[in-house]
Amino acid sequence: MNRLRHRPALDVRVEIRGELPREDVEYARARSLALLADLGPDAHRARLRLARPGGRSVTRPAVAQASVELADVGRVRVELAAVTVREAVDLALGTLAGRAVRLREQGRIGLAAEHESSYRPQYASRPPAERRIVRRKSVPLAGRTPEQAVREMLALDYRFHLFSDVLTGQDSMVHRRPVDGGFRLVRAHSTVRLGGSGLPLTESPHPAPRLDLPEATRQLWFTCWPFVFHTDPGDGRGRVLYRRYDGHYGLITPVAEAR
Template structure:
């Protein structure tokens, strides 16, 4: 008698924000299942999130984000945008699988992830008077060395990563430099973050066009980050002490 071995269901979740044609949604689910099988048994919690941006100023409206957790290596995330949903699905899942291979074999995802991608999601051109803080994240910062934080920054495909420096005991931030793609640390040893209010932080975002502003809260003295969201609004990350909020991720979706 032949015994059939039970194969557990793959841990895959597809989230769709907004309206997409049925065939696009079915294609995304099928490709996510295929990618989960390729990633192997040490990959867990594959999530694919699809958003169709309606802003006319955005020329690549199909936004795809894929993330997964690899045993012994931690989370891995990719976020990209193209003109068509099917193309975005293929690109983000293929990039995720390629980076997983690199992470397993060499311990990092390589210089390709350091440089700004041609498929980086675009900011909606929202009028200044209509912008607001659309998301507030209170987080307990993870203790990391700058090297560990830089590794997480690239693995999570972020522009910046806020953490508590184990060497100095200070709130610190690693970020990608816009032109060189290199990873920089703020504050550097001996430096102090400038302190100003949120109105001044928003003014600096507007004047410089930078994706974020890291500064010290003039009241509490802790570092916080005001950043641009892709919908044209702002997000704010504020560190809190243990016990004041639930376990948070010490970075922003940016």
């Protein structure tokens, strides 16, 4: 007698930030369920976060952040914006599906993901005097080679990625270079020459600047950069102060090492 193997119930979670019509939320959940079904049994769960903050001075106010967990691949994520919530859902889930398939079948996302999307969420206009650090996040830094860190950054659709460089043991960061579509590596305390890489990855000739939080905030304000990677004068650890899409700031710090 053959026993039928049933796939467990699809794990889909839709999170809402702000006020959204129930019809849009139901549409987002149905599209997420269809995505998991199309990706097959190695797709474990999907998460979709929707936001349409009021009063944002942007032309694409609806933001959809979508992610899926794939067996033997890990987490794939994308965050994109559109005029309406449903447009943002379709755009994010469609892009996510394409990236997931390429990762699963080819082991890489593809050249299209290596360039900034024109549908990336926009920064809200906020006077500098009103900007605050509204989110602080401490994370354990995974050991990666710079090339592995770049590929992880692409899979997670980040502008930058903080990691522990296995070549030197230093807190390090890779980030996109929007001008030429390449990537840049910055280490906390010193520089070493990279070996060969299959990616357009260059290394900063200078270590991360040593800045306290007020100094890093001033640099972020004056330069209008999306982030500032720096080392803390107290513990020497690398950290990233970055601009949030709501116009405020966020701070990422590594988890303190046990003594």
